[in-house]
Amino acid sequence: MRRVGQVTYELDLPSDLESIRPIFHVPMLHKCIRDPSRVVPVDDVLITEPLSYEEVLIAILYRQVHRSRTSIGKVLWRNKNVEEMTWEGEEDMKSRHPHLFPASEQIQTTAPSSSGW
Structure with missing residues (x-):
């Protein structure tokens, strides 16, 4: 409609x-080539009041302990039909899914525990 600033x-x-602010920084805009296989029907997405959606944890696939002794895990999630x-x-993960980490479980550095960590 109009130029607001330099870019x-x-x-x-x-x-x-209409809920999207219509002012955009030009470098943020990209040409969109429609790919019907990537279109998600809006009716299938359930948005809750705080504008969030639920992801379901499917599996913990892999665990890695860094030199700094921090652990990370590769996690498979599903939201509707998308994994x-x-x-x-x-x-x-312990704070969001405490049931995966029994209190008696010790940190292992060689192999994942029965919970996946």
Whole structure:
């Protein structure tokens, strides 16, 4: 619609995107080539009041202990039909999923425990 700054523009967005602020920094814009296989139907995404969605932990695939004695694990998540793997810190996983870490479990540095860590 108009130029706001040296590299900032206000875009005329469709009415279904009215909750998005229409001012964009030009380097943030990229040409979009539509790929129908990557379209997620908006009706299938359940957004809760604090604007979040639920990811389900499927499996802890791998555990690694760094030289600094911090542990991370490769975790498989699912949100609707989409699965993705991320590296998560052990302390963060303990706080979010305490049932995976029995109190009597000791940290092992050679092989994952029965819970995956």
